[in-house]
Amino acid sequence: MRGLDECHAYRLMLTIRCFEEKVEALFARGLIHGTAHAAIGQEAAAAGACLALRRGRDYVTSTHRGHGHCLACGGDARRIMAELFGKETGYSRGRGGSQLMADFSLGFLGSNGITGGGIPVATGAALSFKLRRARRVALCFFGDGAANQGVFHEALNMAALWNLPVVYMCENNRYAMSMPVERAMAVSGIAERAPGYGMPGLTVDGNDLDAVYRAVTAAAQRARRGEGPTLIECRTYRLSGHSRGDPRCYRTREEEAQWRRRDPIPAYRARLRERGLLSADEDRRLRREARDIVRDAVAFAKRSPAPDPATLEQGVYA
Amino acid sequence: MRTLTGCEALREALREEMRRDKTVFCLGEDIGVYGGAFGVTRGLLDAFGPERVLDTPISEAGFTGVAIGAALAGSRPVVEIMFMDFILLAFDQLANMAAKSRYVFGPHAACPLVIRTPGGGGRGYGPTHSQSLEALFAHIPGLKIVAPSTPADAKTLLKAAIRDDNPVLFVEHKLLYSLRGEVPARASSRVERLGKARVVRKGRDVTIVAWSWMTELARRAARDLAEAGVDAEVVDLRTLSPLDSETVMTSVARTGRLLIVEEGCRTGGFAAEIGFQAFESVFDRLDAPIRRVTCPDVPISASPVLEQAALPSQTAIAAAAAALMTDEI
Ligand SMILES: Cc1ncc(C[n+]2csc(CCOP(=O)(O)OP(=O)(O)O)c2C)c(N)n1
Ligand SMILES: [Mg+2]
Numbered sequence: 001m002r003g004l005d006e007c008h009a010y011r012l013m014l015t016i017r018c019f020e021e022k023v024e025a026l027f028a029r030g031l032i033h034g035t036a037h038a039a040i041g042q043e044a045a046a047a048g049a050c051l052a053l054r055r056g057r058d059y060v061t062s063t064h065r066g067h068g069h070c071l072a073c074g075g076d077a078r079r080i081m082a083e084l085f086g087k088e089t090g091y092s093r094g095r096g097g098s099q100l101m102a103d104f105s106l107g108f109l110g111s112n113g114i115t116g117g118g119i120p121v122a123t124g125a126a127l128s129f130k131l132r133r134a135r136r137v138a139l140c141f142f143g144d145g146a147a148n149q150g151v152f153h154e155a156l157n158m159a160a161l162w163n164l165p166v167v168y169m170c171e172n173n174r175y176a177m178s179m180p181v182e183r184a185m186a187v188s189g190i191a192e193r194a195p196g197y198g199m200p201g202l203t204v205d206g207n208d209l210d211a212v213y214r215a216v217t218a219a220a221q222r223a224r225r226g227e228g229p230t231l232i233e234c235r236t237y238r239l240s241g242h243s244r245g246d247p248r249c250y251r252t253r254e255e256e257a258q259w260r261r262r263d264p265i266p267a268y269r270a271r272l273r274e275r276g277l278l279s280a281d282e283d284r285r286l287r288r289e290a291r292d293i294v295r296d297a298v299a300f301a302k303r304s305p306a307p308d309p310a311t312l313e314q315g316v317y318a
Numbered sequence: 319m320r321t322l323t324g325c326e327a328l329r330e331a332l333r334e335e336m337r338r339d340k341t342v343f344c345l346g347e348d349i350g351v352y353g354g355a356f357g358v359t360r361g362l363l364d365a366f367g368p369e370r371v372l373d374t375p376i377s378e379a380g381f382t383g384v385a386i387g388a389a390l391a392g393s394r395p396v397v398e399i400m401f402m403d404f405i406l407l408a409f410d411q412l413a414n415m416a417a418k419s420r421y422v423f424g425p426h427a428a429c430p431l432v433i434r435t436p437g438g439g440g441r442g443y444g445p446t447h448s449q450s451l452e453a454l455f456a457h458i459p460g461l462k463i464v465a466p467s468t469p470a471d472a473k474t475l476l477k478a479a480i481r482d483d484n485p486v487l488f489v490e491h492k493l494l495y496s497l498r499g500e501v502p503a504r505a506s507s508r509v510e511r512l513g514k515a516r517v518v519r520k521g522r523d524v525t526i527v528a529w530s531w532m533t534e535l536a537r538r539a540a541r542d543l544a545e546a547g548v549d550a551e552v553v554d555l556r557t558l559s560p561l562d563s564e565t566v567m568t569s570v571a572r573t574g575r576l577l578i579v580e581e582g583c584r585t586g587g588f589a590a591e592i593g594f595q596a597f598e599s600v601f602d603r604l605d606a607p608i609r610r611v612t613c614p615d616v617p618i619s620a621s622p623v624l625e626q627a628a629l630p631s632q633t634a635i636a637a638a639a640a641a642l643m644t645d646e647i
Contacts, residue, residue, distance in 0.1 A: 032624055033442040034443050034444060035443055083620075086442070086620055092620075094443060094619060094621030095621065095624065096444060096619075097442070097443070097445075097621070098442035098444070098620070099444055099618075100445060100620070112446075113403075113444060113445070113447055114403070114404065116376065145375070145376040146376065149376055149378075149379075149407075150377065150380060150407075176347075176375075176376055177352065178348045178350060178351055178352035178373075179347070179373055179375070179376075184376075185375065194625070197564060204418045249351055250351045250352060258637075307623055307624050309623055309624065309626075312614065312624055312628060313616055316615065316617075
């Protein structure tokens with residue numbers, strides 16, 4: 001696809017998958033504490049969207065399920081993992097944990113522990129771009145559940161009103177924790193709301209990286225031309241539990257199995273193989289690389305120092 | 319006597335009150351099939367059905383406001399806010415509507431509403447899932463604030479909160495959920511009124527005032543102090559509003575020394591309020607300056623090392639109380 005390095009995109013999805021599986025395993029073994037939300041099954045949305053942006057120039061806001069978004073923005077697996085371990089070398093020096101990390105140098109404005117919290121923030125970044133006449137775009141990841149927060153309404157109204165260069169990227173993974181979308185909103189999808197704000201809305205297959213990439217590329221171009229915001233709804237599925245210890249009592253194993261058959265990674269692999277873009281050797285190599293990145297990240301995190309308690313009260317103010 | 323965890327005790331209170339009064343219903347995120355993020359409402363959906371155990375969209379401002387409307391219209395809603403940190407999204411509804419309606423509109427505009435929410439740290443959940451924000455709410459006239467420290471109190475005070483005709487913020491410390499304690503098996507027909515503190519340990523030398531999980535820590539610290547020859551009295555506030563100043567000040571007047579323990583941040587905290595009340599009412603009885611152990615003015619980190627450094631500890635409480643014994647005015 002134009003502008004897209006498919007093998008790089010594929011490896012990125014593999015890395016995210018591998019990272020998230022490792023996080024789940026580390027929790028299970030009690031090696032990391034607190035909580036974390038894995039995005040297994042949603043790699044195509046994260047990768048497809050971030051690869052359609054200009055790294056370091058465009059801005060991205062993320063959610064509580066943000067490891068993949070950070071990796072897709074070019075984030076350092078070592079520093080993400082170290083943050084999960086609560087280490088000084090982590091993105092937030094152990095202060096934030098899984099739900100609060102950022103890399104401003106990459107335009108990654110941070111994951112967010114407050115559902116919907118990033119929506120107005122991305123809108124504000126877009127406002128700043130507009131005021132500074134910068135041809136840059138803010139992309140806002142949020143979940144189907146977050147779309148029911150009041151700030152969603154308030155932010156989208158302002159973005160359309162002021163014609164801001166922002167792409168609202170909803171990852172509709174069918175559930176907000178235990179709450180199925182159809183029990184949380186009376187309309188059949190998030191994109192349906194777009195006309196109510198006066199912006200275009202579209203629904204794409206969130207498990208198809210190319211489709212996501214195309215949709216975000218078009219929305220970002222539109223934004224750069226000064227034509228305003230777009231709401232994109234990616235239909236996807238979280239194959240993992242919501243967070244550690246989720247009994248998944250709110251959905252059936254059959255439903256999960258159905259979606260597992262639509263796993264974005266094997267589908268993309270098959271497509272690249274079919275198109276002759278990926279040999280069996282190359283595939284093996286990319287998978288090994290993904291595993292190595294994650295293994296190295298864990299080793300780095302383990303050997304990193306914990307924060308010094310003497311620094312506790314530093315850095316509250318600028 | 320029978321023992322229950324804090325979580326079980328709260329669930330029993332909800333069950334009994336929902337059975338007793340058909341106007342009581344629960345609403346919040348993931349409280350139905352999932353049973354709530356900490357399992358408090360587990361089984362209630364099966365027992366009472368989806369109309370009385372109402373799963374809401376993620377809309378804290380909205381559903382808290384909806385609960386206020388329902389309360390004004392004759393229901394008795396019990397809202398669950400999944401983490402206390404998220405109550406900030408609903409602050410406006412609570413402070414500007416629920417807290418003021420009785421005063422402004424008169425006796426017919428009572429707002430019998432309970433907001434249950436897990437507060438506090440100690441679980442490594444990070445800056446936006448670990449805060450103790452009760453002091454913010456103590457500044458708002460018209461709200462009651464309850465923060466139990468034992469399973470038995472969790473049960474009786476939640477029942478009292480549900481029967482109270484005012485908006486009540488009911489803070490459930492995350493570490494209380496798994497704390498086990500004696501809870502009388504028979505549903506007592508006597509329901510407490512909110513606003514009574516309790517002396518959980520009698521002592522002569524120093525008064526330690528705490529609430530919520532800090533009471534448990536203070537109690538443990540008092541045991542250490544006893545070994546060191548200091549006889550501490552521990553007063554559990556149980557409710558911050560209304561505040562049982564009498565019980566606190568009676569104790570301080572007797573011991574002459576006051577230590578207040580607060581899990582929340584220092585500046586503008588509730589410890590400051592208690593300390594100043596002591597200054598106003600029993601100043602002449604104090605043998606030492608008032609001390610407090612609190613979280614410093616920092617967010618709660620996810621890193622266990624920093625989290626533990628920030629939160630008041632049993633040792634810090636014992637050390638502060640011991641230091642008070644040698645302090646002089
Ligand atoms: C204001 C707020 N309310 C509730 C939560 C608890 N919570 C965390 S994630 C989540 C579900 C979010 O669902 P969605 O937006 O669909 O994202 P997903 O988890 O599916 O990625 C909830 C209820 C929170 N973190 N912040
Ligand atoms: Mg979702």
